[in-house]
Amino acid sequence: MQTFPLGSFQVGRVGFGAMQLPGPGVFGPPRDREQALAVLRRVIELGINHIDTSQFYGPNVANELIREALHPYPADLALVSKVGARRDDVGAWLPAQQPDELRAGIEENLRTLDTDRLAVVNLRVHSGDPSVPAPLDPELFDRQLTAMIKARDEGLIGGVGLSAVGLDHLRFALNRTDIACVQNAYNLVDRSSQPVLDECTERGIAFVPFFPLGSGFFAENPVLGHPDVKREAERLRRTPAQIALAWTLSVAPNVLLIPGTSSVAHLEENTAVDFVTSV
Template sequence: MKTYPLGKRTVHRVGFGAMQLPGRGAFGPPRDRAEALAVVRRAVDLGVDHIDTAQYYGPDVANEILRSALHPFPERLALVSKVGARRDAKGAWLPADRPEELRAGVLENLRSLGVERLAAVNLRLHTKGDPAVLDEQLDAMIALRDEGLIEGIGLSNVDEEQLRQGLGRTEIVCVQNPFNLVDQQSRPVLELCTERGIAFVPFFPLGAAFGRERVLGHPQVKAVAARLDATPAQVALAWVLAVAPNTLLIPGTASLEHLEENMAAGHLKLDDEARAALGVTGTPA
């Protein structure tokens, strides 16, 4: 697998997302704790050096599993988290994005993971909002970085204007936005990240936000998968890697079988026929 810079780190382009380690909807205990632990350990054995998580996955469940499985964490492992949200007692997703809440969120991540510093933390935005509010949020993130609690600042769920505002204030090391073969609304953000050398980390690369069938059941995806002796999920993930050199995958699963499938996508080469069928242009990434 090829690598790409993630702030001060250089990571493999296929990492691991911890969102599916807790129960359904990233809430509550895991379906099978033993398998969840095994999945995390196997991911690192397979070369994963970039894990994406959040304290509000569970809450605390994903981070606790990561800590139980891997602590003390390998030096090469880039732990990336996010702040800006919280969960209520029923698992609803609520904003928690005031400056003091962002700081508390970073401290909760450090506590639950048992680390002193995170490779990066993404500021998750919920609405378009007021640019002055984003400036206040960025002030909080910059302070956390200057204190040495985080190495780099990322942004999540942003449009191009918000990303440019962030870049006008400080270095942005990664961006997390929804992006997949059938949902490419974030392509302008991806293109700006590519231009600036920023890692672009798509969430829902298989279309989980609106139904995986739109991606995995896509006729061209199925046809390419059959011809290349791959699964539709592997083709969809390989497509994300092929669209730009700075895309990083963080497919999540609590299944060893699916983990192996996802990791193999990093080795799937889309030939010219596949790239044409899936609408990939430019030099292969």
């Protein structure tokens, strides 16, 4: 598998996202705990060394499953998390954007994963809709970056990442510190983050698209149902998901995928995307 730097790690370009391991709505326990643990163990067996997670997946559920399945962790495994949000008692997504909340989120991720250091932690800039970057608030963003940089300098995280940001956020952050990765919504249908991706490509920064197969929060999926995707899937005898993932990989060499699933079969399909598609 091709690799690309992610902070101090060299990771395969196809990783794994843990968002689908908790229950419906990324809230509560998984439907099948043993299956969730089997998926995580199969991740390592397949040679995947990049897992994306967060304490607010569950909350705590995804991290605790990762710890149970994989601890002690392989030395080359890049565990990446994110901060900037929290969940209430009924599963609503709420902002947690103040510097002390970011620090608490980092520490909670470390505790629930039972590790002293995370490869990267992404600062999720909260706008209510994760696919739409919030407007840049320079004063708040500067204080947020200070908290993230402090955590890195203290050795709690290996690198600072950004999530759900615009080009102005990225350039502002790069004037203060190195950025290990950017995690934004991006797929065949939604390319609104193309300017951010282009900047990352030019600067050699990993770009990690979420929703590469379209958002699972909507009943109809415009990516997997796209006519070109369905045509290529039939022509190449692949699944629509494989076509969409392969297309995303082909966009730029710094793109790292983190498709998520709670199925071992789908996990194995998602890793078999090392081919060229003309979509």
